[in-house]
Amino acid sequence: MITLCKTCGTAYDTQPDRCPICEDERQYVPATGQAWTDLDTVTATHTNKWQQLEPRLFGIKTVPAFAINQRALLLQTPHGNILWDCIANLDPATKTLITALGGISAIAISHPHYYTTMQEWAAAFDAPVYLHASDREWVMRDSPAIHFWEGDSLDVFPSVTLLRLGGHFAGGTVLHWQEGDGALLVGDILQVTPGKDAVSFMWSYPNYLPLPARTVASVVSHLEGRTFARLYGAFEGQNIQASADEIVQRSGQKYIACLK
Numbered sequence: 001m002i003t004l005c006k007t008c009g010t011a012y013d014t015q016p017d018r019c020p021i022c023e024d025e026r027q028y029v030p031a032t033g034q035a036w037t038d039l040d041t042v043t044a045t046h047t048n049k050w051q052q053l054e055p056r057l058f059g060i061k062t063v064p065a066f067a068i069n070q071r072a073l074l075l076q077t078p079h080g081n082i083l084w085d086c087i088a089n090l091d092p093a094t095k096t097l098i099t100a101l102g103g104i105s106a107i108a109i110s111h112p113h114y115y116t117t118m119q120e121w122a123a124a125f126d127a128p129v130y131l132h133a134s135d136r137e138w139v140m141r142d143s144p145a146i147h148f149w150e151g152d153s154l155d156v157f158p159s160v161t162l163l164r165l166g167g168h169f170a171g172g173t174v175l176h177w178q179e180g181d182g183a184l185l186v187g188d189i190l191q192v193t194p195g196k197d198a199v200s201f202m203w204s205y206p207n208y209l210p211l212p213a214r215t216v217a218s219v220v221s222h223l224e225g226r227t228f229a230r231l232y233g234a235f236e237g238q239n240i241q242a243s244a245d246e247i248v249q250r251s252g253q254k255y256i257a258c259l260k
Contacts, residue, residue, distance in 0.1 A: 002039040002117065009067030009088040009116040010140055011039065021112060021138065026168065026204040039088065039117060042066060048087070048094045053232065053239065057183070058101075061236050062089045070114055070234045073185055074098065075177060079157040080105025083127070084175050084185045085234065088116040095124055106130060106156050107145075110187025111169040112138035114234070119143040130154065132164050132171030152222065163226075165189055165219045167201055167211055172219075182228035184244060189219075192231065192238035198251045199231070199240075213256040220252030 003015040007030055010021045015036050022029045046066055051059040056076035062069070066088060073084040083104050098104060104125035109115055112135050122129050122145035131139070133148040154162040161176045168189050175185040184190075190199040201216045203209040211219075223245070231244035240247060 002120070004037050004039055004042060004088055004117075005067070006035040006037055007067060008113060010112075011088065011115075011117045011119065012140055020140070025207060025209065027113060028206045039090075039120070042089050043091045046089050046091070048089055048091060050097065051236070054183075054230075057232070059232075059236065060087060060094065062087050067116070068113055070187070071236055072114075073232060074101065074104075075160070075175075075185070076101065077157050077159055077177075077179075079159070082156065082160060082175070083107045083121060083125075085109055085114040085187050086116045086118045086121060087114075090117060090120050090124060098125065103127075108156065108162055108173065108175055110174065110185075110189050110234075111135065111172050114187060115139065119145065122146075130156065130162060132162075132173050134164070134166075134171035135169050138169075163222055165222050167215055167219045168203065174223075176226055176228060178227075181230075182226070182245075183230040183232065184223075184226075184228040184248075185232050186234070188234040190231070190233070190248065192233035192235075192240060196238075196240050197247060198254070199233075199248055200251065201255055210259070213259045216252055216255050220249055223248055 003012045005019040008021045046062050049061045049063045058074040059071045061071040072087045075082045081102050104127040107129040118129050129146045133150045152164050159178045166172050172189040177183040201211050203211050228245050231240040
């Protein structure tokens with residue numbers, strides 16, 4: 001039976017004494033202590049909500065909220081579908097809907113907080129999982145589907161490139177969809193602000209620990225010259241629909257100025 005951490009959604013083969021993901025300073029252990037559930041229970045008590053964000057991009061979010069409450073994104077391309085980031089709940093309805101949309105040809109995940117049940121998703125759709133090698137230590141369950149990549153970019157399909165920005169995690173990754181005026185799928189490597197006219201950059205979101213100015217400068221420099229009008233964050237509603245590339249660069253400059 002697959003055990004899940006209730007706080008972060010990370011999956012374990014057996015219930016551990018502790019969750020290393022939550023004990024890291026970028027996450028947290030609740031004041032009430034570590035708590036556990038299992039995948040069968042979550043699947044029986046939760047469902048997944050779908051939202052079409054644009055013609056070939058869908059958001060998938062678990063309701064009621066579970067763990068960190070992030071969304072996954074399903075991107076359809078002429079070369080195959082990509083699951084961006086992951087959620088713990090993989091119920092029969094989700095399997096049926098994704099199969100009807102053409103399945104999954106690749107899975108890519110921004111950082112360890114969203115690894116969750118990536119092994120089950122990979123097995124269900126016979127898809128490889130692309131993780132940056134810098135975050136290898138945070139994989140809690142082995143899988144032959146996991147492929148660790150190195151360097152600063154990886155072309156998954158002709159129109160889809162993974163970019164390692166670092167920041168929140170050493171291997172912090174975003175997905176650049178290069179068709180048309182472009183889109184960037186960011187998890188919370190970049191965090192969309194409530195006004196949707198800026199992004200922020202943090203070492204730890206729940207513990208309010210900032211990144212140093214030099215790291216933010218490195219993050220935004222990796223995106224210089226990349227065109228993306230739209231940007232989609234980790235949580236429902238975190239969508240920037242125009243001038244996203246300019247917003248990211250301006251936000252980086254503002255963040256750095258605030259630290260001087």
